[in-house]
Amino acid sequence: MTGTVWITNNGIECTLSKFADDTKLCGVVDTLEGMDAIQRDLDRFERWAHVNLLKFNKAKCKVLHMGQGNLKHNYRLGREWIESSPEEKDLRVLVDKKLNMSRQCVLAAQKANHILGCIKRSLTCRSREVILPLYSALMRPHLEHCIQLWGSQYKRDIELLERVQRRATKLIRGLEHLSYEDRLREMGLFGLEKRRLRGDLIAAFQYLKGAYKKAGEGLFTRAYSDRTRANSFKLKEGRFRLDIRKEFFTVRVVRHWNRLPREVVDAPSLEVFKARLDGALGNLV
Numbered sequence: 001m002t003g004t005v006w007i008t009n010n011g012i013e014c015t016l017s018k019f020a021d022d023t024k025l026c027g028v029v030d031t032l033e034g035m036d037a038i039q040r041d042l043d044r045f046e047r048w049a050h051v052n053l054l055k056f057n058k059a060k061c062k063v064l065h066m067g068q069g070n071l072k073h074n075y076r077l078g079r080e081w082i083e084s085s086p087e088e089k090d091l092r093v094l095v096d097k098k099l100n101m102s103r104q105c106v107l108a109a110q111k112a113n114h115i116l117g118c119i120k121r122s123l124t125c126r127s128r129e130v131i132l133p134l135y136s137a138l139m140r141p142h143l144e145h146c147i148q149l150w151g152s153q154y155k156r157d158i159e160l161l162e163r164v165q166r167r168a169t170k171l172i173r174g175l176e177h178l179s180y181e182d183r184l185r186e187m188g189l190f191g192l193e194k195r196r197l198r199g200d201l202i203a204a205f206q207y208l209k210g211a212y213k214k215a216g217e218g219l220f221t222r223a224y225s226d227r228t229r230a231n232s233f234k235l236k237e238g239r240f241r242l243d244i245r246k247e248f249f250t251v252r253v254v255r256h257w258n259r260l261p262r263e264v265v266d267a268p269s270l271e272v273f274k275a276r277l278d279g280a281l282g283n284l285v
Contacts, residue, residue: 014026025045094150235257
């Protein structure tokens with residue numbers, strides 16, 4: 001259930017996630033007890049609002065049922081039933097009931113392409129010094145906003161996003177005749193797929209050795225090795241039946257982390273790690 005509320009976690013049985021004025025109530029509903037737990041929490045919301053003389057905007061509250069075999073129970077907030085929805089936007093990311101991110105990829109590409117069209121119509125100067133900062137500031141953020149969550153595993157979606165950067169780099173005067181890879185090399189850029197991998201590895205370093213180490217405890221399992229020359233901080237790779245599980249951050253990053261050279265994973269700081277990672281990325285993808 002999503003909606004706009006300001007509420008404390010006191011007494012809540014299910015998982016309550018809050019960001020600014022956006023709140024999500026999540027629970028596992030594979031039994032009737034799971035359904036009852038969510039309804040009890042909704043009843044607590046309603047009592048809290050009544051005590052604090054507030055009203056929910058119930059038109060903005062939706063239920064998103066996920067998972068195979070979901071019984072799709074109905075829930076109410078006060079006396080009104082909450083409408084179910086096949087997809088919802090959460091922090092500008094479109095999430096559907098199957099966790100398929102293809103629609104989000106389409107929307108992100110459409111926004112970036114629209115901005116690219118505005119740039120082409122508005123500017124006569126096509127120099128690198130003009131186009132590259134505009135692309136980096138106005139277009140690429142749409143292609144990478146919360147990408148750790150919605151980055152697709154489907155080649156068609158990956159190529160859809162990459163085509164946006166390909167068009168933008170081709171706009172630069174003097175580089176039109178070069179291949180996409182040569183244009184990236186000339187401008188010192190990575191492809192979007194490699195940038196996503198770079199972001200994953202930087203986040204992994206933060207959770208394993210950096211500022212998020214305490215929060216990252218339990219996210220990864222270390223595979224100890226007595227090899228002295230290879231990566232001495234390797235992680236265990238899990239096995240999963242569902243392909244979608246393999247795309248979770250804590251799973252997809254392990255294979256690439258284990259392929260990093262020893263001098264990269266042993267970097268003493270985040271800044272050093274980034275510098276060494278950029279040098280090693282050319283051999284990863």
